[in-house]
Amino acid sequence: MSTTRAGSRWVRADLRARKGPAALTVLAVAGIVAALITAVTLLEDGTNPWRGLFAQTEGAHVWIYTKDGPQVSLGGIDGVAETAGPYRSAPVTVAQDGRRDPAALRAMPATPPAVAHPVVAEGRWLDPAQPDGVVVERSFARSLGLRIGAPFTIIALNGGRHTLYVRGIADSADQGFYPEWTPGLAYVLPVMLDRVEPVQARSEWVTGLRLDDPEASQVVSQRAVVMLEDGLQRVYTWREVRASMELDNRLLGTLLALFGVVGLVAAALALANAAGGRVLGQLRDLATLKSMGFTKGQVALLLLVEHGALGLLGIALGAVTGWGVMAAMLGPSSVAAGPVLAIVAGTALVVLAAVGLPAWRGGRTPPIPAAPAAPPRGHLSRLARLALLVRLPPALVLGTRDAFTRRVPAFLTAFGLAVPMMMITIGLGVWSTLDSFKSHPEQVGQHASLYVRPGKLEPAAAQRIAERDKDVAAVYPGTDVNALAPGEARSVRVRALGGSAQPYPFPVVEGRMYARQGEAVAGQGLLDLLGVEIGDRVRLTVGGTPLIVRIVGRAVEPDQDGEVLSLGLDSLAEKDAEPPTYYALALQPGADPAEVRGRLLGESAEGLDVQAAVNPADRLSVIRVVIVALIAVLALIGLANLLTASALGLRDHAFDLAVLKAMGLTPRQVMATLVTGTGLLVVLGIGAGAVAGASVVTALIDLQGHTSGVGAGIGRAPSPVTLAVTVVVAVGAALAVALIPARRAARAQVPVTAR
Amino acid sequence: MNAVAKTVNLVKIYQDGAVPVPAVRGVDLQVEPGEFVAVMGPSGSGKSTLVHMLGGLDTRTSGEIWLDGKRVDTLSESAWALLRRKKIGFVFQFFNLVANMTVGDNVELPALLSGASPKVARRRRESLLAALNLTDRADAAPAQLSGGEQQRVALARALANEPALLLADEPTGNLDSRNTRDVLRLLGDVHKDGQTIVMVTHDARVASLADRVVSLFDGEIVDDGRIVRRRTGTAGEVIDLR
Ligand SMILES: Nc1ncnc2c1ncn2[C@@H]1O[C@H](COP(=O)(O)OP(=O)(O)OP(=O)(O)O)[C@@H](O)[C@H]1O
Ligand SMILES: [Mg+2]
Numbered sequence: 001m002s003t004t005r006a007g008s009r010w011v012r013a014d015l016r017a018r019k020g021p022a023a024l025t026v027l028a029v030a031g032i033v034a035a036l037i038t039a040v041t042l043l044e045d046g047t048n049p050w051r052g053l054f055a056q057t058e059g060a061h062v063w064i065y066t067k068d069g070p071q072v073s074l075g076g077i078d079g080v081a082e083t084a085g086p087y088r089s090a091p092v093t094v095a096q097d098g099r100r101d102p103a104a105l106r107a108m109p110a111t112p113p114a115v116a117h118p119v120v121a122e123g124r125w126l127d128p129a130q131p132d133g134v135v136v137e138r139s140f141a142r143s144l145g146l147r148i149g150a151p152f153t154i155i156a157l158n159g160g161r162h163t164l165y166v167r168g169i170a171d172s173a174d175q176g177f178y179p180e181w182t183p184g185l186a187y188v189l190p191v192m193l194d195r196v197e198p199v200q201a202r203s204e205w206v207t208g209l210r211l212d213d214p215e216a217s218q219v220v221s222q223r224a225v226v227m228l229e230d231g232l233q234r235v236y237t238w239r240e241v242r243a244s245m246e247l248d249n250r251l252l253g254t255l256l257a258l259f260g261v262v263g264l265v266a267a268a269l270a271l272a273n274a275a276g277g278r279v280l281g282q283l284r285d286l287a288t289l290k291s292m293g294f295t296k297g298q299v300a301l302l303l304l305v306e307h308g309a310l311g312l313l314g315i316a317l318g319a320v321t322g323w324g325v326m327a328a329m330l331g332p333s334s335v336a337a338g339p340v341l342a343i344v345a346g347t348a349l350v351v352l353a354a355v356g357l358p359a360w361r362g363g364r365t366p367p368i369p370a371a372p373a374a375p376p377r378g379h380l381s382r383l384a385r386l387a388l389l390v391r392l393p394p395a396l397v398l399g400t401r402d403a404f405t406r407r408v409p410a411f412l413t414a415f416g417l418a419v420p421m422m423m424i425t426i427g428l429g430v431w432s433t434l435d436s437f438k439s440h441p442e443q444v445g446q447h448a449s450l451y452v453r454p455g456k457l458e459p460a461a462a463q464r465i466a467e468r469d470k471d472v473a474a475v476y477p478g479t480d481v482n483a484l485a486p487g488e489a490r491s492v493r494v495r496a497l498g499g500s501a502q503p504y505p506f507p508v509v510e511g512r513m514y515a516r517q518g519e520a521v522a523g524q525g526l527l528d529l530l531g532v533e534i535g536d537r538v539r540l541t542v543g544g545t546p547l548i549v550r551i552v553g554r555a556v557e558p559d560q561d562g563e564v565l566s567l568g569l570d571s572l573a574e575k576d577a578e579p580p581t582y583y584a585l586a587l588q589p590g591a592d593p594a595e596v597r598g599r600l601l602g603e604s605a606e607g608l609d610v611q612a613a614v615n616p617a618d619r620l621s622v623i624r625v626v627i628v629a630l631i632a633v634l635a636l637i638g639l640a641n642l643l644t645a646s647a648l649g650l651r652d653h654a655f656d657l658a659v660l661k662a663m664g665l666t667p668r669q670v671m672a673t674l675v676t677g678t679g680l681l682v683v684l685g686i687g688a689g690a691v692a693g694a695s696v697v698t699a700l701i702d703l704q705g706h707t708s709g710v711g712a713g714i715g716r717a718p719s720p721v722t723l724a725v726t727v728v729v730a731v732g733a734a735l736a737v738a739l740i741p742a743r744r745a746a747r748a749q750v751p752v753t754a755r
Numbered sequence: 756m757n758a759v760a761k762t763v764n765l766v767k768i769y770q771d772g773a774v775p776v777p778a779v780r781g782v783d784l785q786v787e788p789g790e791f792v793a794v795m796g797p798s799g800s801g802k803s804t805l806v807h808m809l810g811g812l813d814t815r816t817s818g819e820i821w822l823d824g825k826r827v828d829t830l831s832e833s834a835w836a837l838l839r840r841k842k843i844g845f846v847f848q849f850f851n852l853v854a855n856m857t858v859g860d861n862v863e864l865p866a867l868l869s870g871a872s873p874k875v876a877r878r879r880r881e882s883l884l885a886a887l888n889l890t891d892r893a894d895a896a897p898a899q900l901s902g903g904e905q906q907r908v909a910l911a912r913a914l915a916n917e918p919a920l921l922l923a924d925e926p927t928g929n930l931d932s933r934n935t936r937d938v939l940r941l942l943g944d945v946h947k948d949g950q951t952i953v954m955v956t957h958d959a960r961v962a963s964l965a966d967r968v969v970s971l972f973d974g975e976i977v978d979d980g981r982i983v984r985r986r987t988g989t990a991g992e993v994i995d996l997r
Contacts, residue, residue: 002840006867009860010853017855288851291812292865293840293916295833367812 029314425693525562525709903934
């Protein structure tokens with residue numbers, strides 16, 4: 001009790017004396033904790049809306065698309081609890097404000113089914129009294145800007161236009177969100193679908209299977225594949241739906257987690273540095289406390305409480321901030337308590353461990369107050385000798401000597417700056433990777449910037465119009481089909497584009513481009529999914545026709561988690577390849593896609609459907625915000641380290657200053673001495689950090705690319721200019737920060753009395 | 756009545772590298788309650804070492820230390836710390852005030868540590884600072900005080916836990932004559948109130964304030980003499996005798 005009172009006085013007084021650095025510590029820790037919580041929340045399933053949607057809609061685990069109504073009883077497969085459908089579904093195009101979006105119109109009864117029933121979020125469900133009503137899946141409705149009562153104009157495959165009216169907007173776990181998952185989903189009554197698409201052959205049938213055990217979806221879908229044989233179009237399971245809903249969050253989460261974990265190390269280092277430096281500066285006070293009757297353990301505990309409390313305060317602040325940001329962005333229930341508690345506990349442990357060592361050292365201070373607190377001196381470091389040798393000014397020599405007299409703090413200072421600098425460099429690398437997506441879209445598979453669908457026109461006419469345009473450099477006919485892989489529970493995308501002889505320039509980063517019929521390139525995701533390597537032969541089934549190709553290379557593949565096989569149109573069976581469903585248009589350098597699109601629409605009297613390619617960088621632009629925020633936090637950490645270093649340097653010199661002045665150094669030279677001392681470490685640390693960051697960044701981004709299926713080969717290091725500017729700015733800012741206390745110290749009248 | 760402090764054949768040998776440095780070599784010293792002992796001797800004779808050992812700041816190599824009739828040289832470091840809270844006050848040559856704490860807090864700290872309630876600690880601090888003429892500096896930082904003022908504060912702090920034994924290591928070593936006089940007057944005053952004091956000094960005139968002067972040379976007591984006091988002698992007069 002008595003020690004608590006006395007101790008708390010001391011802690012309070014000490015904190016009051018160093019408000020600035022203390023606040024910095026709190027902020028840095030808070031930033032890191034907030035980043036970690038954000039990361040975990042984004043990575044955790046809790047943010048994935050799939051779970052909630054699936055539960056709400058009592059979703060189906062497996063979705064099966066067949067040409068005709070399935071002739072076999074899918075409900076009879078072992079493990080299937082209930083079935084939804086089969087529902088008839090027809091592909092249509094939604095024309096809305098000059099946009100054209102692909103949609104699947106699904107016929108559903110007026111009484112929603114028990115399984116996989118869409119949950120109406122706005123408006124009402126389909127009503128036989130209003131046959132022109134349509135219920136639109138929510139993400140699709142949002143993307144189209146649809147509200148209840150809005151007209152919903154669709155163009156059927158035969159070109160006929162129909163105007164329906166939005167009666168309801170519903171949540172569904174039947175498929176992923178639009179536009180990541182296409183086509184968009186809309187529900188109509190069967191009578192309406194018959195009117196829109198009377199031809200049975202142009203539609204397909206959709207059956208959902210709800211299983212007793214979600215883990216059985218692989219087995220069940222394989223059963224279905226075998227039973228349905230040629231009738232089967234494609235299959236997907238709840239896993240694909242879930243994966244598609246979490247797509248961007250995962251990448252962001254990984255980035256944040258990387259920065260958070262390394263940042264935590266940096267913050268712990270900064271904390272240990274700050275506590276250690278403070279303890280070194282307080283040895284006399286600690287001795288005095290002991291002479292008054294504080295025990296070794298109590299002194300250590302005091303220090304632990306003081307410095308630990310700052311860290312814990314930072315953790316609390318960060319937890320609240322992180323939770324607040326996530327709750328604001330994703331809703332209050334998105335943050336799972338478990339991981340957040342784990343982060344709080346984990347960072348608290350790290351913080352206590354970081355300040356534990358300096359605290360323990362402080363506790364071991366001998367109680368005799370005369371204990372000298374002077375830096376070890378004597379030998380000139382090798383570097384200082386070198387400085388003398390090349391006849392540097394005396395201030396620089398002295399500063400150089402100072403920089404390395406205390407080896408451990410010198411190392412900690414340099415290292416403490418190197419780690420944040422390394423992370424900043426990595427952040428800049430991510431930034432420049434996004435920039436390179438933008439400036440070289442062909443390197444991420446976006447050689448073509450416009451995609452033309454024939455729409456009302458004949459495919460040949462569409463091709464002619466496209467080829468005539470002066471800004472179109474090349475036209476690649478293409479078609480996307482779904483293929484079933486043997487033993488896989490789902491379909492993969494096969495993209496046939498251009499001919500095998502004049503292939504579309506996919507960005508092949510491993511192996512080679514396909515050069516003849518029967519060869520293909522694949523994304524990393526597909527290689528991983530099928531467990532094949534470059535050079536292997538794969539056998540897929542496209543609408544009942546076998547497709548056997550040799551994979552000769554790996555391409556960077558930002559679509560579909562990399563689970564895409566790309567090949568020439570001629571490698572596909574005639575029935576699937578002709579006619580092409582779209583044309584990919586590569587433009588002349590410098591041509592404006594929007595302008596070309598306008599011209600093409602004009603030429604075709606709005607008959608063509610022209611879409612601009614969506615650059616993956618656009619989808620990831622939020623990452624730039626995150627990078628800026630993280631750089632700010634890392635800069636704080638670096639600053640905290642710097643303040644510690646310069647405070648320590650000053651303390652070591654407080655009593656030398658008078659002597660230096662007496663030796664004939666001007667205040668300016670004294671200042672230069674002090675700044676050189678810290679500046680040298682700053683330059684070393686920042687330089688090392690930048691070099692380390694630049695040398696790992698490409699590999700790191702490629703690693704992330706690999707795991708996300710896009711594949712290695714996208715990583716870019718920051719440009720030398722950016723890096724140089726960053727280093728110069730960091731060093732400059734650091735020197736400016738070191739200059740302020742040095743200036744004050746150099747000017748101050750220093751008493752020559754003993755310490 | 757027990758001696759406040761007693762040493763029996765006390766030895767301290769610093770093991771500085773390969774060469775052992777004997778700082779104190781078999782000191783037998785007994786300090787009676789209410790006594791004011793001055794320890795004198797040339798530099799390096801082991802005065803500080805002796806006083807530090809008496810307060811448990813340093814461990815003895817061999818011999819015995821007794822405080823208030825209890826043997827203490829065998830105590831652990833933390834037991835010593837607990838003992839210091841209750842029984843010992845230290846004044847050092849360089850004041851050793853906690854730099855970040857105000858004058859008032861510096862004085863209250865040992866009182867709190869010895870178990871006094873905040874209210875009692877505050878009252879004690881007020882009376883001590885008033886006695887030392889420092890009431891108006893209570894909220895100042897130590898750095899804002901002159902050396903003499905700082906040493907007066909240090910003295911107040913040493914007395915705040917009402918120690919049985921006040922140990923002072925050259926309390927005037929860093930002060931000019933005017934401040935020396937002030938500090939010595941205070942020491943004389945508390946001594947008159949019955950405080951037992953052991954004070955290290957170089958200065959014979961300062962030592963003459965004590966009841967008894969112990970002279971150390973090379974770590975051994977070479978002289979232990981009681982001063983026959985002039986009845987009217989005060990610290991001020993001692994200094995004025997030049
Ligand atoms: N920590 C230590 N390590 C090694 N030797 C020490 C240590 N402290 C003191 N000594 C040595 O012990 C001897 C006695 O030192 P001490 O400080 O007690 O002398 P002193 O009488 O107080 O001197 P002064 O009047 O200069 O303060 C000296 O020879 C000194 O060098
Ligand atoms: Mg001494």
